[in-house]
Amino acid sequence: MRKARLAFFLLNALSQAISLLIVFSLSRLLNESDFNLFGKCITGLALLTILSHCNTSLLMQVKSDAEVRRANSASFMVLCFSGIAFFVIFSILNSFEGVLFAISITLGFFYNGLNVAYTNILIRDKLVLKMGSWKFFCILSQLLVVFGCYLFSVYFYIFIFLYFLFPILVTTLFIIDSRVLSRNMILQFEENLVYLKNNLGFLKKSVPSSILNSVSLHGVTYSILALFSNEIGNLFFLIARVVAGPISLISMLLSQLFTGDFTEKIRAGLNERALQTYNKYFFFSLSLGVVGYSLLFFVLSLNSYLFFGESNIVLLIFISCIFYCIRFVFIPTMLTGLLLEKAGFMLIWESARCLSLLLLFLIFYIFESKFELFLSLLSIVYLCFYLMHFFIMKRAILHAKI
Numbered sequence: 001m002r003k004a005r006l007a008f009f010l011l012n013a014l015s016q017a018i019s020l021l022i023v024f025s026l027s028r029l030l031n032e033s034d035f036n037l038f039g040k041c042i043t044g045l046a047l048l049t050i051l052s053h054c055n056t057s058l059l060m061q062v063k064s065d066a067e068v069r070r071a072n073s074a075s076f077m078v079l080c081f082s083g084i085a086f087f088v089i090f091s092i093l094n095s096f097e098g099v100l101f102a103i104s105i106t107l108g109f110f111y112n113g114l115n116v117a118y119t120n121i122l123i124r125d126k127l128v129l130k131m132g133s134w135k136f137f138c139i140l141s142q143l144l145v146v147f148g149c150y151l152f153s154v155y156f157y158i159f160i161f162l163y164f165l166f167p168i169l170v171t172t173l174f175i176i177d178s179r180v181l182s183r184n185m186i187l188q189f190e191e192n193l194v195y196l197k198n199n200l201g202f203l204k205k206s207v208p209s210s211i212l213n214s215v216s217l218h219g220v221t222y223s224i225l226a227l228f229s230n231e232i233g234n235l236f237f238l239i240a241r242v243v244a245g246p247i248s249l250i251s252m253l254l255s256q257l258f259t260g261d262f263t264e265k266i267r268a269g270l271n272e273r274a275l276q277t278y279n280k281y282f283f284f285s286l287s288l289g290v291v292g293y294s295l296l297f298f299v300l301s302l303n304s305y306l307f308f309g310e311s312n313i314v315l316l317i318f319i320s321c322i323f324y325c326i327r328f329v330f331i332p333t334m335l336t337g338l339l340l341e342k343a344g345f346m347l348i349w350e351s352a353r354c355l356s357l358l359l360l361f362l363i364f365y366i367f368e369s370k371f372e373l374f375l376s377l378l379s380i381v382y383l384c385f386y387l388m389h390f391f392i393m394k395r396a397i398l399h400a401k402i
Contacts, residue, residue, distance in 0.1 A: 011132030012253055015139045022139075022146050023241045029146075032234060034156050039237040041160065045108045047218035050210045052082050052113025055203055056196065057120040058338060067195075068124060074192040075117045083110040100157050107164035114171050121178070123260045131256070134174045141166035205343030212350035213334075216357055217327075220378065223361060232371055236320075238308055243296065243320045244327075250292075254285055254332035263339055266397075275397045278333055282390065286329045293325035315372055323379040330386040336393045345392070353385045 027035055056075040059067070087106040094102060115138075122131040145166050149159040196203070224236050258281045265274040297318055305311040337346040360381060364374045 008128040008132035009253060011136045015136045018139045018143050020242060022143055023238065025146055027238055029150055036234055041105065041108065043218050043221045045112055047214050048109060049112040049116060050214050052109055053079055053116050055206045055210055057117040059199055070195050072121055074195050077192045079113045079117060100161060104157060104161040104164060107168060111164050111168050114168065118171060118175060119256065123256050126260060134171065137170045138167035141170050202341060202343065205347060206338050209343055209346035209350045212354050216350065216353050220357065235308065239317065239320050242307060243324045250288065251285065251328045251331045254281055255335065258332045259335055259339065271398050275394065278336065278397055281332045285332050289325045289328040293321045297321040319372055319375045323375055326379055326383050326386065340396055342396055349389060356381050
């Protein structure tokens, strides 16, 4: 198992390196307007990912072994219907952009949901090596699209279409190979609907909090891209893709491993050991985050022009490192509330966080303060709410039953 996790980490590291190469390449190949639109597409789709699966994929983690296959089937059925609904709504709201753009964005929406669903399947089955291989081939396919479109000077909307289509094809091949689903189960609409109805209480409580969580994370980046000038928005998007790299590389990996280890102990009624797992993952990510982001800031501050084409942004890089370090430390254990089926508390917590962020945006918009000050206050808000969540969950774990 350790060898598989090490291989997964190495594949994830390679995938992240390719992802950064893609962003750097696009920042130079696309004009300012197209790169800004690309950033909005990626961030906007990340913001809407929860709507593609409505937390049905989370049922794979919290339910018994006997229900896992049905949870898989129901999750994929929801994904298919949500994809169709998204295409219809998006086509109506953005008819001026054309059908190709609507199809492309729908593919991105579908791929994000497919990514979540298949990831949860692999986590539950502890197939970490296959997960690493799958993610690597997905990002590799997108790299091929980028360079292929560059060589043949492809129209921007066609590039977006291919950028999302290729990883869907790769994921489909992996799903077929894994045999985690059968066509008959997906087509068993009535059985799937009954299963979803039986778990409607959990979904109704968890989906709103997950939506608010998505808004508080991805909504911030999207708002910066939408409200600020293209210069500031594009620069922050580029910095965020680099500085947030460790989150994609390590923090999300820890989150996936934590989900599997934690729920296994909770399902077995080993609450004390579950708390030990919770503390272990938190303090490990804390140590790793402080050291890692200190080194990252040192490297980026000395080579800011090489990475971002700007030489006077050291302060912005420093604040960005603090902001993403805070997220890096707490993200691995952020699913704890939903895994314990404390959806009511998570909804209240997420609502309070979103209201605080909305107030911060409003104050900044009125007084037009410097962007660095805005990002500093944003980091403080995140830290306060994350600490609140951490200590409340420590107590909840000891009394949990799922």
